[in-house]
Amino acid sequence: MRRSRSRRRGALTGVVSVLPAVLLVGAFMWYPLVTTVYHSFTRWDGMVTRWVGLANYRRLFADGDIWQYLRTNLVFFLSIPLILVMCLVVAVLLHEQTPGARFFRSVYYLPCMLSVVVVGVLMRSMFLPDGVVNRGLSAAGLHALSTDWLSSTVTAFVVLILTFYWQTLGQGALVFLAGLSAMPPEVIEASQMDGAGWWRRLFRVVLPMQTPAISYFLVINTSYVFIGLFSLIYTITKGGPGTSTTPLDYEIYLSAFQTGDLGYASALSVVLLLLVSVIAWLQVRNFDLFSRNGGR
Amino acid sequence: MKSTVSLAGRIVITGILTIVAVSALYPLFFMLVTSLRSQSEYIRDPLSLPAHWTDIDNYVAMVNRFDLPRLFANSVVYVAVAWLICLAVSLPAAFAFAKLEFPGRRAVFIAMIATLAIPGITFIIPDYVLLADVGLIDSPISVILVWAATGVPGTVFLLAAFMRALPGDVIDAAAVDGAGYFQAMRRVILPMSVPAIVTVTIFNVTGWWNDLLTPLVFLQSDQQATVTLGAATVVTRYGSDLPLLVTGLVLAALPPVLVYIVAQRYIRRGLVLGAVR
Structure with a gap:
């Protein structure tokens, strides 16, 4: 009886303890992630949003932009x-x-x-x-x-x-x-x-x-x-000469804050995100505390 | 391990290590030496040593022309507030992940770690729009909030890893004592976690001090700039005077180097956390 009550109290304490961290990370990292995916299908200047479907991605892949930027990352x-x-x-x-x-x-x-x-x-x-x-x-x-x-x-x-x-x-x-x-x-x-x-x-x-x-x-x-x-x-x-040393993340900055093409920058972000999710997966596998008995 | 390398072998090893050390130090040496030379001295021969080792004109100019004390004060305040927020939020969360049972624990923790690998540039755009909506562009608050939030996943991860190794009975004892949650946190958990807090603090603080992207995007006026932002933008605007530019670099590099000298041990420990299992 006492045990189960204290356990329930533990559960409440746990939730309350992680809540501020979850809210902060949620507001500045998880929520932006979701909106980035949405905005990658739009033309967006920060205020007016217009749905353009796959246009940004077409520009990236069909026009070959992406390979040029990825080349820089690949050299590194x-x-x-x-x-x-x-x-x-x-x-x-x-x-x-x-x-x-x-x-x-x-x-x-x-x-x-x-x-x-x-x-x-x-x-x-x-x-x-x-x-x-x-x-x-x-x-x-x-x-x-x-x-x-x-x-x-x-x-x-x-x-x-x-x-x-x-x-x-x-x-x-x-x-x-x-x-x-x-x-x-x-x-x-x-x-x-x-x-x-x-x-x-x-x-x-x-x-x-x-x-x-x-x-x-x-x-x-x-x-x-x-x-x-x-x-x-x-x-x-600064990515030069020309754009020959421009990596993906620098191009995201340029198209978002120099050109003001936030939709295109969002599409670039999504591609970068998919790319590093492989790395994220490796990290989770490497660092999963719950599958090990901690204490290093 | 007991070495089986011959004397000749040991001389070769020391020789190689010395060459590596020289190449690690030369750019720093160049930076320091150049900051003590005038522009004409530098142009005459970039390789030369300063005529007068006590020539601190460049440093005086940095303080007078670029309001360096202000940039330093900005950096210190932003970093300190971000550190407070980040730690205040991460400590209880790390404790809960390490020691308490609650629904969704595993899922939320995995989400936190996965967030570690997500590129900062991905958040910057929506965060910029979000903070612009509430009028916080060119305000230190935007930089502080973004730093604090993006620091949370790594801080929680490191603190949780450390707290898992703490003896459970001490914490239980605090609970049996009837000590309230905040009291247990302050009297038991916080003091026991000091080594991990020091390590994570060093990494966060130097990371924020050295960060360019966040202040570059969120701050516009020179009065709000951080030291690192100043070194990358304000000072390079006057780029023709190379010794002056390099002097700015020396000053920007000084705090992290001092931290390194004081806290080497903690830095090494933090760095190799993932390497040994």
Whole structure:
């Protein structure tokens, strides 16, 4: 009797406890989501809404707009494996505990703390035609390599991806270092007893145990290259030259707040949303607290 | 693990790590050095070191010409209020998800986590229209509300993960004591959750401090701008004076770097939450 009453009271307390959070998230995230889907079928300037059916989507897919923007996201996506390997290498080296390893670890993460805005504006100024990079190349006798970096698509991507790498290395190295430190020592000792050398141990024993860390790294960075590029693009290339480095999220901003075509921007948002729902699904699967016994 | 790497191997490792460290630090070094040079000094040779290491003209100009103290005050106030709202809403929710049984618990929690992956740019358009309808464009309130709301899912997720590991009997004891809900929250749950609160605070606060999109969309006048917005727009409008521009970057970068130096431990812990299982 007492038990069931206290349980019912618990249920009420639970509902009341989550209500403010649900209302806030509902008003600013869930409800907008629903209206975005609706507005993707309309021509909308913020005040007047006119139903246009699939016109926005036709423009996206039949006219091929979407592929141009997705190309930018895809270039970033394809750059992930290289930085993944670099982070792994750095983490493995840090894990050897050579002198200064703790200092290096601190230094590597420093760029990750900075705003993408700060990093973007800084990198842009370094890669200006008479900036420090070109001057440095000339001083090193590599004048042939100096170029107007941001005026052609390929070199603009080089600058963007270098910046992305610079800000990701420390984060990745820390993630993998945590993974390496979490390995039970018995496993390593057992493989040492087997007489396995350093390299063999690395590839046969250590790296296979990093699968959770690697998948975590891939999830956060994949979602970054599809939904997080805005500040980077805004500060470094503004999507140019032309629209050749414009990713999906930057184009949503442009068509909504520069062109004022909110219906088209909504359709773009829906496409982006469907794209990242795959990532969301991975995240739910990875982080579902209820299928595990918590306490990490 | 006990190392089996030879001395030569260790030297090679340290060498590689040093090269990586130099490339991680050089842009920051360039930023700092450039902020201490005049424009003519910079144009003569971008690679040079400052003639006088004590030349703080650029910093003085930042404060005088761009009303930097005001931008800083804006950022601090917006971030602090958003933090208060976000935490006040997330704490009880996280507790309920972690420790209480109620109908719809699992479904709402899954919805919260799924929200984490939804791109911020998707909300910005309807939120803009919504807040424009109630006349809150170019008002700090819009930025604060959007920050607080979008911070909730991540905060709830992290706090709930932490609270699940708290011993249940302590909380039951608080209930048996007849302590009211708010008292239990304040006396027991809040103090026990401090480590998780610190971690989530660091991530939210630096995230908001560094955010460009939200203030860019919702704020229009320079008086309302945040430091990050100022660094991206106000200052770049005078872009020909590169050392001055870079000085703005140094000042915008300073608070997150200080936070990092003070709270490294918490940052590492938060970062790797998902990596080790």
